[in-house]
Amino acid sequence: MEGLTPRQEEVLDFVLEALERRGYPPSVREICDALGLSSTRGALRHLEALERKGFISRASGARAIQVRDTLRGAAAYLPLVGEVPAGPLRHASEEVEEWLPVPARWGGEGRFLLRVRGESMVGDGIRDGDLVVVDPGPEARDGEVVVALVDGEATVKRLRRRKGAVELEASNPDYPTLRVEKGEAEVRLAGRVVSLLRDRV
Amino acid sequence: MEGLTPRQEEVLDFVLEALERRGYPPSVREICDALGLSSTRGALRHLEALERKGFISRASGARAIQVRDTLRGAAAYLPLVGEVPAGPLRHASEEVEEWLPVPARWGGEGRFLLRVRGESMVGDGIRDGDLVVVDPGPEARDGEVVVALVDGEATVKRLRRRKGAVELEASNPDYPTLRVEKGEAEVRLAGRVVSLLRDRV
DNA sequence: TTTAATAGTAAACATCTGTTTACCATAATC
DNA sequence: GATTATGGTAAACAGATGTTTACTATTAAA
Known part of the structure; x- marks a missing residue:
């Protein structure tokens, strides 16, 4: 150039x-x-x-x-929400605290940002206060980090598939792993964690 | 609204x-x-x-x-560089791989993005491949995470002040802490790590 | 029933905006 | 010395663009 x-x-x-x-x-x-x-x-x-x-x-x-994009990289705008949304969010949706710019490659249908609460995943480099990018959907592979809803509360954990059950595994020994038998109604998968933003190191 | x-x-x-x-x-x-x-x-x-x-x-x-900003948050565009720059980067600068959008509050004079190489800081939630936002300057306080140049190579470490020296401390027991006596010419501080992006969890 | 808000139409007009033509000066390159 | 590139001037013009005036229809609320 x-x-x-x-x-x-x-x-x-x-x-x-x-x-x-x-x-x-x-x-x-x-x-x-x-x-x-x-x-x-x-x-x-x-x-x-x-x-x-x-x-x-x-x-x-x-x-x-x-x-040109190398001078001013394309952005996607993801909604930061307080609770896991039920579906893709409309721009005018009041559930959204703010729409934050992230690199365009982090964008995708229905993706949203969620703030991590707690230290259960520090072993995987996910800390209290971090914002995670969530790719919504009810499926994830063994070993992936997910957002699950347990009794309506969002939690970030690593998903492990075991015979007849899945486990939501913390990566901090101070926190328990949650074992979920198939069909348990009060646990569902909100999506996979794909990227992360940390405001303050 | x-x-x-x-x-x-x-x-x-x-x-x-x-x-x-x-x-x-x-x-x-x-x-x-x-x-x-x-x-x-x-x-x-x-x-x-x-x-x-x-x-x-x-x-x-x-x-x-x-x-309105809550619908499309203001962005700052930070340069992703391969090596620590000597000063603020011009838009046309060829040292820059790309200018990435980040939340506007992460912006500041001369700030840049650097990709972390290695696992020396995993104890602090900073992993190989992460992008850190660096606030440039020769000063940092005890306990802050910094980018230092050691023999011209950038390294991310926590700065500890000791009597007569500073230490650049890893947060992975597999990596050594570097002790720097005052006045040693081949170690200098490039800046403080303030925020972090992780492309892939 | 009346009023207000929303949603639209058509036409005209003023202003904004980009582009073109023609020209000049300076500096760098050949 | 000639040519090219850069950086500018002035003026004119065409088209894009926003706004205004005046009007109509539908729906919701009072």
């Missing part, structure tokens, strides 16, 4: 800053205003250079600037 | 989908096209309702739709 001149870099920084500040790209004239240019042709030359060098692309239409 | 009617929710979903797909909001006419409206007044009524109900705000200018 070709390098940028200082002026081109200024334009790129402005575009990224506008996106971050207000959520939509600047117009050609706004770029002029920001860089002290009196002619839109000047700003357009810079945009053309940025596009030629692969930093942005431009569609037709007003403010149709798209920044 | 007032609820949305089904049609209003359709408009909101379209706005969010356009932002996610291409990085900039739709125009009023694009909303018309998407919802099968033949009059821009109709789309405008929906946008006015979404604004009145607090889901979006509208500035002047084309495509000037801003989505």
Whole structure:
């Protein structure tokens, strides 16, 4: 990838800053205003250079600037919930505390974020206060880390399949493993834990 | 917050989908096209309702739709690097593998992402392959988890201050603690580890 | 029954916005 | 010295875009 001149870099920084500040790209004239240019042709030359060098692309239409993914990685927005939802959440859903940006590759149908409570899984590097990304569904393979609902309460555990039962295994010796006989109604699987965010190390 | 009617929710979903797909909001006419409206007044009524109900705000200018943060949380974009950078990274910097979206509150001047190599910190819930957010700077307090450069190699360890020296302590008994006498030139502090992302649990 | 809210239509208009044409200056490269 | 690239100016123009005015229909609430 070709390098940028200082002026081109200024334009790129402005575009990224506008996106971050207000959520939509600047117009050609706004770029002029920001860089002290009196002619839109000047700003357009810079945009053309940025596009030629692969930093942005431009569609037709007003403010149709798209920044290359390696410069501003695509995000998915996952809902942080207090309780395991019954199905995919609507954007306007009031169960959601906030929709948090995560790398786009963490996205998927119906995925949500849940805050871990307790230290039962510290042996697997999952700590109190962590946010886990949950891929919802009633199935998981032996050995996977899951969110299960036990008497309506969500718990994060490793699933172990045993003859005639499954076990929800803690990875902290201070916590018990829960054995679940087949068909027990008050235990169900909410989904698999696929990724994790830790706000504070 | 007032609820949305089904049609209003359709408009909101379209706005969010356009932002996610291409990085900039739709125009009023694009909303018309998407919802099968033949009059821009109709789309405008929906946008006015979404604004009145607090889901979006509208500035002047084309495509000037801003989505409320609880619906689409603000993101910061942090550079993922292979090696500890010498200073804040420019957007066009070639040392950066990608700029990843993280929650905006994780952002800060010069912060970067580094991939953890090794199992030396598993006792603290930091595992091989994790991405840590590093707040750069030469100082850290006793007990904080830091990124240090030892003979030019980055290592994540807990910093302990002892009389006349500091120690870089592993939290895995299989790994040694490194004792650093004052003034040793080949060890320096790159920054403090503040947050963490784990792609795959 | 009346009123209000929602949801839409059509048309016109003002403003925003991108692009083009034509030109000039400076610096770097050949 | 000539050419190219970069960086800019001015002006004009075409199209995109948001907003307004005026109106209608349906549904829900008072």
